[in-house]
Amino acid sequence: VTPLPELFLTAVKLNHDSTGAQYLHVAREDKNNLFSVQFRTTPMDSTGVPHILEHTVLCGSMKYPCRDPFFKMLNRSLATFMNAFTASDYTLYPFSTQNSKDFQNLLSVYLDAVFFPCLRELDFWQEGWRLEHENPTDPQSPLVFKGVVFNEMKGAFTDNERIFSQYLQNQLLPDHTYSVVSGGDPLSIPDLSWEQLKQFHATHYHPSNARFFTYGNLPLEQHLRQIHEEALSKFQRIESSTTVPAQKLWDIPREYHVTCGPDTFATDSTKQTTISVSFLLPDITDIFEAFTLNLLSSLLIGGPNSPFYKALIESGLGTDFSPEVGYNGYTREAYFSVGLQGIADKHMETVKNIITRTIDEVIEKGFEDNRVEALLHKIEIQMKHQSTSFGLALTSYIASCWNHEGDPTELLNLGKQVTQFRKCLKENPNFLQEKVKQYFKNNQHRLTLSMSPDEKYYEKQAQMETEKLKQKVDSLSMKDRQQIYEKGLELRTLQSKPQDASCLPALKVSDIERTISFTELDIALAADEIPVQYCAQPTNGVVYFRAFSSLNTLPEELRPYVPLFCSVLTNPHFEDEEHFKVLVKMTAQELSNGIPDSGHLYASIRASRTLTPAGDLQETFNGMDQVRLMKRIAETSDLKPILRKLPRIKKHLLNCDNMRCSVNAAPQQMSQAGKEIENFIKNLGRSKKERKSVRPHVIEDPTFKPCQMKTHFLLPFPVNYVGECVRTVPYTDPDYASLRILARLMTAKFLHTEIREKGGAYGGGAKLSSNGIFTFYSYRDPNSIETLQCFEKAVNWAKSGSFTLEDIDEAKLSVFSVADAPVAPSDKGMDQFLYGLSDEMKQAHREQLFAVSHEQLINVSNKYLGIGQSTRGLAILGPDNVNIDKDPSWVIR
Known part of the structure; x- marks a missing residue:
């Protein structure tokens, strides 16, 4: 114990x-x-x-x-x-x-x-x-x-x-x-x-x-x-x-080359090579050594002041660090890897030389004390932060070490490791440099891996x-x-047969609490006019501050550049074009790399684009439009026109008149937090105009008209990602609760069987967002048109009402498990602050969820989901498709 x-x-x-x-x-x-x-x-x-x-x-x-x-x-x-x-x-x-x-x-x-x-x-x-x-x-x-x-x-x-x-x-x-x-x-x-x-x-x-x-x-x-x-x-x-067994150590370093598919969104088709140098490290069950090397890895590659960031990223040779960069402790012996992606073939030797040179420089110069302190401080803050999934984080954290007979209790004793680390550093100022020499410079178990695209991959x-x-x-x-x-x-036949799940244990709807507990919030005005929401919570001594800025005053042509503005906002070199170019390339590369993992989200975002002003903005910020825009910017040789947009965006976004703030902290920290907010606001700009009340929950566009659109993004993948969106009603509408239950019911009782079990896709289903967009989706799906037909069949299934009261109760349980998910002290009151959802609204919605009936589910299926009932959008990310190419109603991108 x-x-x-x-x-x-x-x-x-x-x-x-x-x-x-x-x-x-x-x-x-x-x-x-x-x-x-x-x-x-x-x-x-x-x-x-x-x-x-x-x-x-x-x-x-x-x-x-x-x-x-x-x-x-x-x-x-x-x-x-x-x-x-x-x-x-x-x-x-x-x-x-x-x-x-x-x-x-x-x-x-x-x-x-x-x-x-x-x-x-x-x-x-x-x-x-x-x-x-x-x-x-x-x-x-x-x-x-x-x-x-x-x-x-x-x-x-x-x-x-x-x-x-x-x-x-x-x-x-x-x-x-x-x-x-x-x-x-x-x-x-x-x-x-x-x-x-x-x-x-x-x-x-x-x-x-x-x-x-x-x-x-x-x-x-x-x-x-x-x-x-x-x-x-x-x-x-x-x-x-x-x-x-332990890996047998090599006498001499090795090299290996592999091929992959070309990157459709690469900013330069001649620069798609990746190269990294990786070093085998000790057994992960040596817990203090693993802690030290993990920390050392952060010092070497974390943030713009780290040696490898300065040497590799700022060289401009590539777009971003290679995959698996840094310390990896998921195998019996850990390893450290560093390199670049998005480079030209001819620069491979240069990158290897930079890595060798940087290691030598670190051995000679070491690290600044304040960077080491900042990292230790970060670990201490993380220990204080209370998350709702702390148990899940713990089981994931200890899994690898425990798997190889390491002591999980020792692993959890982070305080002891920090103390021991400080002691080693105090006793030997060259402690970290010696580790770099031992594990990187003198390590023969070293792999240089390169990867380049093959057009015919x-x-x-x-x-x-x-x-x-x-x-x-x-x-x-x-x-x-x-x-x-x-x-x-x-x-x-087996997949189509109604299934008897009566052998499984189940909670009942009667096991669910009828009412939610309300969160006490205080609203005060800072600097006489700026609303601040205060929420007193047991936050373990940590203060959580958020500021929310409305985009309603931002000119239309600047909107696509807001995500870029946000990604460079915390960088001190705001006007440095060379530095900006590096950040642009990294952002473009990260977006491109994310598509295979989140294709269903990109398809769903595109499908909802023409349905609401919020959907249009989401495509601009987080959709394929943003991926393509970043690719174009990264390909541009002169970035001055883009740089000139950033101060204009700043004027609207970092402006008190468009802003509201929130603080979650322990009661005794509130007055100090209030003073800090006053200082924060004083340092921000203000427009000369009179302040209007900010309604950040509403995206205003009186000219917007919903319309149908079908888009097929041609990508060289062997699987599809499919999205179909229907515009329904917002959270406060009485029908919203029925649609929310219906999405869960369709997923569990129809779409899962048709799309995953019969169709072989990895995933698929229906969901309803808080702004009332009803989405059908599939993920890593061998089918496309067949899946869209499946969505249509799901609607007909729902309209026919061929589901039981037990099915409805199961769907309710599933929805309540999401609605009642635990909320961390740092996030209490956030639904009110971010979306304008008060506890009273949530309680009203809860009562509507309990009351959803068989008849209401059939009614909303007919009212909103039937063909011709509501405006819908469709999108597919995936390979060539003859049926789509022939159909003039589809836009091919």
Whole structure:
């Protein structure tokens, strides 16, 4: 038992006598309780076996044999978090909830899922991979690869940063499990058999190879009793053979080159090469050494004053740091990587030389004391900051170290590590320089990895997939073909059958609190006119300040440049054109890199663009328009005209007349905070005009008229991201509650089955935003037009009312789990401050949610979602599509 007062927690470490299972409980006065169980999973090939297993164990178990209990529990619980993750060498299953009955329900489902899964062949087919006819009902249609993980990983490998990171780990740690792709390489996934999957479960998902973690204010004894009775008592200890051996150290450095797809949004097509130099570091279970090296990494690369930022980024040779930059402690031995992306081939040697030279300079000069202090101060502030997902952050933080037998309690003792670090620095002023010399200059285990685009990359990937498919199909007998056809029909029948989830535990709507607790807010005027919202909260001595500025006075032509203004605002070199060029390139590169991971958001933002003034502004700020604008700016040789726009934007944004402020702090800190705000306001500009009342919740544009628009962004990806948006009503409208329940109902009872299970997309569903945009979306989806047809079918399904009262109650539970998600002390009152949503409005909306009926759901489906009822927008990001190209109603970008 270890008390850690600076984190307000007590850690309890246990071992289970008969199985050897390890357990860590973190007792803390936090009602958002968390459970997780992790297994060390060490695959020796790239078939994605741990990843496919993670999906398949959640498809039904002995006690809960219904299909997909995991997704069904999303609607039968008030969970604040539910998911599962496959890392390089472990698989983690966490959930959190604020309700003790719900905790027991979810714990029961999770324990049964991981220890006693059904692992049915058809679930493996659906989630992993299968051969199936393009049209499952037509045995003459061609056979193709299908499967959720197969499509997920095809999508993942369109992300060039992901490709680079994957090869970096594979090549730097080539002797064991890190040499393979644990998530699965799309070309290797079809080599995995159902038998191999079951065998991997038997050897890895055993209590002797498990680590349990609980967090929060629920009693530990209750958890231990349930975990023992429902799972551990049914096992005996086995010798687990999952240990990852130490990587054999190299005598001489190595080099490796890989290719990737071209970047459609690259600012210069001749500068798309990435290069980095990576160094193997000690075992992550050496906790103080890991802390020191992590801190050293921040000093080397963090912020514009760091040595590598000055040497590499400001050289202008590239657009941004290479992927995986800095310290990585997710493998048994950590590593540090540094390099550049967006460079020309001819500059590779120059970059390597700069890295070597910078290391030498750091060894000679060391670091400024104030930068070291600032970093330690940041760690101390982070320890004081209270987040709502603290339990989830802890389980993620300790997972890797604990996975390799490191001491998780020691890892949590950050205060001790800071004290020890200060002591080492005091005793030896060259402490950090010596580390740089030891781990970087004199380290022979060093990998130089380069990556450049191949114009035919996606073509070659598709060709290899075609060859793999041909090889599989050619080896089939007539009997095999008949079986594939019959299994395809069987899977389709199973997916279409109404499912009985009555075996699963569930909360009831009656378990939900009828009223919310109100947050006390005070509004005062600073400098006589500026409204400030004060919210007294137990913030642990930290003050949280926010200022909100209305854009309503900003001229139209300056609006697209606001995100750029925000990204350079905290930089001291505001007028320095060379420095500005560097920041522009970095921003453009980051936006381009983000598309494969957030394609569904870009599609949804574009689809809502022509529906509301807010949607139009969101596309300008956060959509594909912004990506393209930043690409254009980054390609411009003379940036002076852009620089001249920034002071004009500043005049409107950093102007007290357009501003409101808020403070969340402890009661005794409020008067001091008020004085600081007065000073802040005095230092800002004011316009000569009389101050108008600011309504930042409203984007005013009386000329705006909603209209339909369909856009297809052609991207060289093998998967699609689809968005369809419908304009409905805002939060305060009585129909809003019904539409919110309807979005959840459609997702759980129709879209999940059609888009993910049958269609093979990684994700899809419907959601309603607070401004009343109803969005249908899909993510990493092998289909596009078919998915849009699916959205239409979902509306017809809703209009027909073929859902039960139990379905509605489940959807309500799911919506309340979001509405009642915990709010950190730093964020209390923010809905009022940012969106104008008072507690009274929220309570009224809550009552409307409780009252939503079967009839109301059919009514809103007819009233808003039927074709011709409301204005809608459509967008797809993805590859060529003959059907779209022929259709004149689509705009191709």
